[in-house]
Amino acid sequence: MSTIVEDTGAAADASEERVTDVIRSAIVRGEYAPNQRLIEADLSDTFAASRATVRTALLELANEGLVERLPNRGSRVRAISVEEAIEILEVRIGVEGLCAAKTAASVSDEQVEEFLRLRQDMIEAVADGDLVEYSRLNQLLDQRVRVLSRHTTASDVLGRLHAQSVRHQFKLSSRPQRAKVSVLEHAAIIDAIVARDPDAAEHAVRVHLQSVIGALRDVA
Structure with a gap:
């Protein structure tokens, strides 16, 4: 897959929103299991987005309580009992x-x-x-x-x-x-x-x- 080119601020914002929405929907539907690692490189390939875009999406989802950021270990799906x-x-x-x-x-x-x-x-x-x-x-x-x-x-x-x-x-x-x-x-x-x-x-x-x-x- 080709990487999305983010040559304007508006394009970058739209791309980040799209990736955030797709990952959020996948978590809600259970496509990513609780405690599953979310590897930026893999997500970047899956969604044809830059690593920076994926990282921003994961930060947004962490703010929503769907993703847990692990010091020096990346991110994983937050388990909600x-x-x-x-x-x-x-x-x-x-x-x-x-x-x-x-x-x-x-x-x-x-x-x-x-x-x-x-x-x-x-x-x-x-x-x-x-x-x-x-x-x-x-x-x-x-x-x-x-x-x-x-x-x-x-x-x-x-x-x-x-x-x-x-x-x-x-x-x-x-x-x-x-x-x-x-x-x-x-x-x-x-x-x-x-x-x-x-x-x-x-x-x-x-x-x-x-x-x-x-x-x-x-x-x-």
């Missing part, structure tokens, strides 16, 4: 509920249509057994709620916390029976947002994340 994932989810209940309430209070007619399309796509993905697509749509819903809440601090906190706990949620959502439960919970969140009911949106988030916590405890 079920217990830690549950603690993260408990924190997310309050912050994510806040974002959902803020979004419900200010959602526009155009955004309502967007949420309704997303709701239908999620239901169809589960009905078709396309759980990879369903997981992608879950992440899109989380992202849109954070962005539309216009609460910068809450959004930043959730960005860090979500990346760490989503690995365990991805495993849960890949189970057909769990997906059939969670899609109804996500639909309830969307219903509350499009109804412009902040209290109901916050409650729906709480119900969903408590359900995820219960499912994780059952798995553990």
Whole structure:
């Protein structure tokens, strides 16, 4: 593979963002196992990126809590236990509920249509057994709620916390029976947002994340 040429600042930024996103997604999907070494030279070849770009991506993922930097030994995938994932989810209940309430209070007619399309796509993905697509749509819903809440601090906190706990949620959502439960919970969140009911949106988030916590405890 040829190395990406980073001849401008904008190109370098785009390349670093792309590599960061790809490695993050691979960690979330379990393609890189907990405690697996992430060797810069190998990643550079895999993603056709410079060593400097890969190093920056790994530093960003370390800031998100997905990667652990080892003194004089490079990087590895950070192992996050079920217990830690549950603690993260408990924190997310309050912050994510806040974002959902803020979004419900200010959602526009155009955004309502967007949420309704997303709701239908999620239901169809589960009905078709396309759980990879369903997981992608879950992440899109989380992202849109954070962005539309216009609460910068809450959004930043959730960005860090979500990346760490989503690995365990991805495993849960890949189970057909769990997906059939969670899609109804996500639909309830969307219903509350499009109804412009902040209290109901916050409650729906709480119900969903408590359900995820219960499912994780059952798995553990």
